[in-house]
Amino acid sequence: MEEIPEKSFLATDKLIFGIGQVSKITGVSSRQLRYWEQQKYISAIQTKKGASRQYNMHTLIRIVNIQRFLNRGFTLSAAVEKALKIDEAAPVVKQFMTTQFKGLKKEADNKFLLDFGYLDNSKKQRVWGIIENGETSFEIEDIS
DNA sequence: GTTCTAACA
DNA sequence: TGTTAGAA
Structure with missing residues (x-):
């Protein structure tokens, strides 16, 4: 029998997406994704040489958040800062909700x-x- | 067929 | 940022 993780039933960190998948899901172009990575706004899973990029669930969510703020009219750098705030708040909100x-x-x-x-x-x-x-x-x- | 890097009518 | 080139 496969062992079931106790903390979460879904190992979200093991869900990985290619750049094409992320682009289709989020509406962010592959060109943008590579540029954002170059600017250190996001990071792909550690990969060798010029191999294809892979993103985990957390990065996907981060990309979605940045895109949402861009759509609201924020500049890229401002959108990134907003997304960073969400990254900080998410685990706190999660802990509060799960206990309360x-x-x-x-x-x-x-x-x-x-x-x-x-x-x-x-x-x-x-x-x-x-x-x-x-x-x-x-x-x-x-x-x- | 997809993704990579680099460059630009 | 889009798009294109040639290579992987």
Whole structure:
């Protein structure tokens, strides 16, 4: 039997994409990808000589983020800085959500409640994240 | 057929 | 940044 990794069921770092795949997925031209690498904005998996470039999932996501900011009108260098902030925030947000997110309640087709657990140790109030029609907000429920 | 590097009507 | 060349 194949052993299943405990931290994540998908070994995302082992998913690799060629430059053509990345270009089609992200809409970033291969010319741009090579230029960005030259500018040290992104990096391909260590490869020999003039062999074809391969990118891991993290780099793919990074490329997607940079492209999104470019589409919003940012310059390349500004887009890279924005993407870098996301790279820093992602693991923190992930840790917070995995520990604090308790479950999901579907209240209607267009309304979901995210259970964020107790507000504090008094356990007298519960925090809900609300998402309704694309709008998000918080709500505190008093527990009697 | 795809990707690489280098160069530029 | 696009595109093109010749090579791998």
